[in-house]
Amino acid sequence: MWEITLPRTIVIADEASEYLKLIEGRKAFIVTDRVIVSLGFVDKIKSYLEEAGLDVKIFDEVEAEPSVENVLKCVEIVREYQPDWIIALGGGSSIDTAKAVWVLYERPDVKIDEINPLTKLGLRNKAKMIAIPTTSGSGSEASWAIVITDNKEKRKMELASREVVPDIVILDPEFTLSMPSRLVADTGVDALANAMEGYVSRWRNDISDVLAIAAIKIIFTYLPRSFRDSRDREAREKMHYAAMLAGAAFSNSQIGVAHAMGHAIGALFKIPHGRTISAVLIPSIEYNLREAGDRYIELAQAVGIGGENYEEILRKFIQRIRELLIEVGEPLTIRDLGISREEFEKNLDELVDKAMMSTGTIANPRIPSREDYVNLYRYAYEGRKIDF
Amino acid sequence: MEKYKFPSEEWIRAYKEELNKNKAYEEAAKDWEGDFLFIISPGEGVEKEIVFYVDLWHGKCREACMLPSREAKKTAFVLEGPYSNWKKLIMGQLDPIHAIMMRKFKLEGDMGKILRYTKAASELVKTASRIPTEFTI
Ligand SMILES: [Zn+2]
Numbered sequence: 001m002w003e004i005t006l007p008r009t010i011v012i013a014d015e016a017s018e019y020l021k022l023i024e025g026r027k028a029f030i031v032t033d034r035v036i037v038s039l040g041f042v043d044k045i046k047s048y049l050e051e052a053g054l055d056v057k058i059f060d061e062v063e064a065e066p067s068v069e070n071v072l073k074c075v076e077i078v079r080e081y082q083p084d085w086i087i088a089l090g091g092g093s094s095i096d097t098a099k100a101v102w103v104l105y106e107r108p109d110v111k112i113d114e115i116n117p118l119t120k121l122g123l124r125n126k127a128k129m130i131a132i133p134t135t136s137g138s139g140s141e142a143s144w145a146i147v148i149t150d151n152k153e154k155r156k157m158e159l160a161s162r163e164v165v166p167d168i169v170i171l172d173p174e175f176t177l178s179m180p181s182r183l184v185a186d187t188g189v190d191a192l193a194n195a196m197e198g199y200v201s202r203w204r205n206d207i208s209d210v211l212a213i214a215a216i217k218i219i220f221t222y223l224p225r226s227f228r229d230s231r232d233r234e235a236r237e238k239m240h241y242a243a244m245l246a247g248a249a250f251s252n253s254q255i256g257v258a259h260a261m262g263h264a265i266g267a268l269f270k271i272p273h274g275r276t277i278s279a280v281l282i283p284s285i286e287y288n289l290r291e292a293g294d295r296y297i298e299l300a301q302a303v304g305i306g307g308e309n310y311e312e313i314l315r316k317f318i319q320r321i322r323e324l325l326i327e328v329g330e331p332l333t334i335r336d337l338g339i340s341r342e343e344f345e346k347n348l349d350e351l352v353d354k355a356m357m358s359t360g361t362i363a364n365p366r367i368p369s370r371e372d373y374v375n376l377y378r379y380a381y382e383g384r385k386i387d388f
Numbered sequence: 389m390e391k392y393k394f395p396s397e398e399w400i401r402a403y404k405e406e407l408n409k410n411k412a413y414e415e416a417a418k419d420w421e422g423d424f425l426f427i428i429s430p431g432e433g434v435e436k437e438i439v440f441y442v443d444l445w446h447g448k449c450r451e452a453c454m455l456p457s458r459e460a461k462k463t464a465f466v467l468e469g470p471y472s473n474w475k476k477l478i479m480g481q482l483d484p485i486h487a488i489m490m491r492k493f494k495l496e497g498d499m500g501k502i503l504r505y506t507k508a509a510s511e512l513v514k515t516a517s518r519i520p521t522e523f524t525i
Binding site: 001003113114115116117119158159202356357358363368 | 486492498500504510
């Protein structure tokens with residue numbers, strides 16, 4: 001049995017955000033960050049909501065890689081305001097924050113770390129949620145995952161509940177045009193990893209497969225274009241859809257070791273999510289080949305890579321990914337993240353502990369032992385080919 | 389080879405012994421604290437619920453036995469499911485975490501904590517698969 005959860009309504013293409021003019025309700029609460037405000041996106045969304053007759057309040061203090069404190073601060077304001085719509089406008093950080101805030105608003109008795117797939121939350125008594133992503137990466141708009149950083153324990157809490165999948169997702173290509181190329185790459189690589197890990201996961205299924213393959217095909221074609229030219233509207237638009245598809249894919253299967261390792265690096269060294277994923281992506285694939293070689297062959301074939309035999313196809317596929325990462329200026333090793341060897345070795349034990357505790361470990365095609373993780377990290381530090 | 393009947397006191401003792409030999413489990417669960425009741429619910433030929441007690445502590449199994457009823461011990465976790473699902477789990481045909489998420493087993497206790505020890509959970513199940521088992525129901 002596989003339970004698939006997807007957003008109920010997905011609005012796409014030009015002027016998608018004007019859909020907000022049709023929303024019925026009293027009060028909308030926008031969760032966003034200052035950059036999004038400065039780009040004028042918040043004003044635009046606010047005006048549409050007001051046109052629909054809603055009162056609007058804004059929280060623009062979402063941090064990059066949001067913390068528990070950040071969420072709690074926002075919850076206070078929401079509880080006071082009592083909205084019937086929660087609207088996330090921004091990247092994965094804003095969407096994740098909004099999801100967590102939504103839960104705590106509806107359920108003041110629930111603690112943030114109690115948000116898990118088994119807790120019955122009973123959301124939608126007070127509010128429903130709209131996600132309007134402005135980056136094309138995390139796929140949070142379509143997923144039931146919430147990643148919040150616990151600064152005290154220096155860990156990324158991987159929270160999840162099917163109930164937090166937004167009611168409405170608005171994919172308006174216009175919001176992607178002002179993304180700097182660095183952000184396009186950082187988030188785009190995350191989308192790639194989300195789709196790839198979802199595709200090889202032991203919890204994959206026929207529906208998540210379709211979503212993952214669709215996303216990967218788009219990313220291989222359009223990520224480099226989107227990175228190179230911010231005026232390439234077609235590429236930006238397609239990447240926006242790919243990110244959502246990838247989010248839906250991994251959320252209905254599971255993340256894998258690249259995310260397990262990346263989340264640990266991100267929590268300890270405060271490095272943006274996509275870059276940490278990029279640094280470990282190729283080692284994670286090489287490590288998985290033994291258990292999921294056939295799945296990677298299917299992916300390779302889906303993006304048009306052929307060869308004399310499986311070995312050649314896999315070699316070419318990994319090379320293609322490497323070239324893609326280089327083309328968009330993403331790190332290939334943990335060293336590339338600017339972490340010194342000394343700093344790395346000092347934190348290695350903790351990195352491994354954290355990776356072992358990630359949900360990315362359980363459904364990975366090959367479940368790493370502690371020793372595997374130590375080796376994976378060491379190999380990934382210098383980009384050595386996995387030979388174990 | 390001698391087979392252990394499942395469910396039985398011998399089986400759960402063999403399980404304890406096997407688990408304490410499992411290095412992968414030991415390292416994955418090195419910080420784990422929390423005991424379990426594993427309960428086979430009535431039905432499918434099981435007349436009255438069958439209760440196992442397993443105390444897991446810092447990578448080791450401190451105690452494992454059958455209990456006359458669930459009231460006999462208050463534990464941090466209770467994992468409960470029908471006989472057929474236990475059988476599949478022991479035979480390695482079910483992924484433990486996925487089975488819990490799909491409600492094939494009912495879990496009482498801190499799911500968040502379980503989700504941080506998924507590797508340990510999979511080793512717990514792998515250990516069970518290694519015991520030569522004769523299913524008697
Ligand atoms: Zn990701």
